[in-house]
């Protein structure tokens with residue numbers, strides 16, 4: 015029998031007050047006593063008020079309230095019967111509402127103002143999936159810090175980010191908002207983002223509370239259709255879905271968590287006691303508050319979990335959903351539920367305490383106008399420094415997928431044809447969650463080519479979108495107009511090289527933007543084929559919010575660059591990569607499928623009982639497609655090359671010290687993301703064929719070599735079983751190190767936990 019060491023998440027039982035210091039200036043005990051004394055003065059109605067969040071009118075992130083709703087909202091604010099608003103942005107606007115709360119309500123409790131600050135606020139940064147491709151945790155933290163500074167300058171003190179949902183399905187439009195398919199990378203990035211938003215001291219006027227969302231499993235929507243049913247095993251829950259949330263809460267002290275629209279094991283997340291009370295608030299000791307997703311409490315009726323609004327309010331509160339976003343179920347029903355004894359006052363008090371605690375930490379009781387300074391608002395929003403940072407992050411988010419004939423970098427003196435509507439687009443690069451970025455404010459590739467002095471001709475080729483969709487509107491794609499093809503083909507013929515920019519409009523990924531066909535929308539594929547025929551020296555640049563199926567391009571083109579939606583400085587960042595001013599270093603955070611039929615296709619899959627290719631058909635495969643993705647997780651090329659050698663794993667007590675040497679074997683300096691994967695050959699619960707357990711991003715000059723060290727201990731070698739117990743078992747482990755998840759350099763060791 016195998017000896018099993020059960021580390022029953024001992025660390026998780028430590029109260030979160032112990033780690034709360036990173037985001038608080040005031041002593042926790044001082045805050046706790048202020049919370050208690052305020053709570054003691056509150057009526058039941060006022061307490062319930064703190065649990066209610068309503069949206070501003072004019073909002074664009076959900077079904078819109080009407081004018082009457084706005085009047086009603088302000089009356090509620092004045093009466094002290096609302097705890098928070100979302101989508102109220104700008105010092106002037108926020109001040110009006112905060113004034114109502116502070117000066118009219120009996121206890122003058124300030125509101126907390128939330129907004130979706132997801133990838134930048136005024137300055138747009140790359141979409142989170144793109145930013146994740148940088149694997150640069152410092153820069154990712156910096157990007158969130160800048161977003162927080164800008165948002166806080168506009169009166170906000172709370173963002174609904176980061177999204178920590180792991181997803182393996184590029185059909186799901188919200189993959190753009192996460193960090194991809196891997197729980198280890200996802201956890202590191204969630205931690206970096208929370209730290210960036212919250213800083214070291216939450217009470218500073220340039221830091222804001224983060225929300226780790228959507229708790230939990232939203233990224234597993236069946237068939238990638240948004241809001242769809244979710245159904246996965248408990249081992250997937252503990253090993254894949256929860257780790258980024260756990261890390262964000264326990265390591266970065268995320269102050270709020272948003273639950274989710276989906277069911278988990280048949281129970282809607284909003285009404286899920288196991289997730290919210292047992293795991294989050296119990297095991298993990300989370301002492302911030304949970305906000306529902308937009309009306310997700312009410313949606314429990316549609317799920318068939320609650321019979322009516324009354325029951326929905328009861329189930330959500332009992333399960334630990336502290337604040338109700340925009341559905342009125344708490345507003346209309348909680349008082350009655352408490353008075354009838356269906357919901358205990360203790361539960362209400364617990365939820366109110368959590369919300370007041372975060373408000374105290376933000377410094378709102380000391381100065382409700384702390385975030386309201388017109389001078390700061392004007393100064394911060396004009397920052398050129400922030401644009402420079404956005405460019406830096408954007409450069410590092412670009413992934414060179416293929417560069418067979420070394421068409422890139424472009425050389426001086428070459429005549430280039432630049433083709434595609436997205437090349438001139440100043441809006442799509444801003445991405446889907448562009449917060450307060452001005453429409454059409456991104457630097458296009460056309461403008462950046464001009465600024466860089468490239469000798470080029472531009473031809474649109476084909477319009478991508480007919481009209482211009484707003485946040486809630488469907489996109490109408492041009493599926494017929496090919497009138498610009500001939501001009502594009504002529505431009506391609508007359509050039510040394512072609513750069514063709516194709517992909518998705520910003521509104522084709524994001525919430526409610528699921529797709530079943532992952533090729534280029536509209537007539538773009540036809541344009542690509544016509545242009546490639548005219549000039550085989552064609553470089554494809556893909557702007558998209560998700561992995562697209564690039565199989566035709568991979569077979570027919572030598573060079574492909576994945577450029578996501580890169581934000582305000584998109585054009586400059588891309589141009590710098592295309593001309594070699596910045597040597598690309600991005601690595602895919604999500605596998606790119608060969609065809610939609612393969613989805614979900616991800617690197618950390620299980621082996622199956624029949625993994626090996628045999629002559630007959632009885633092995634795990636497709637009869638018409640390979641099993642492997644087109645571009646695997648961790649893939650990304652450089653203008654230089656790297657060689658890996660001298661891999662060793664040496665025991666040092668309970669830890670294995672892994673060493674490897676990486677050399678730059680090319681002609682130019684370059685950054686490499688060195689990735690460490692493990693495989694647990696046999697365990698009491700089957701383990702994936704590979705799991706990322708460490709990475710380092712390093713810069714090497716031509717000819718330079720560096721020895722790197724990683725360590726693997728119980729945290730990396732253990733796993734959760736279906737009961738949520740963390741197990742560290744003895745046995746053989748393989749390790750693989752390289753610049754991609756398919757890295758071949760490997761060694762193995764036998765592990766014996768102490």
Ligand code: NOJ
Pocket residue numbers: 075076130174227307308525
């Ligand atoms: C619904 C989305 O699912 C959530 O992520 C977002 O924060 C809210 N709407 C508020 O806009």
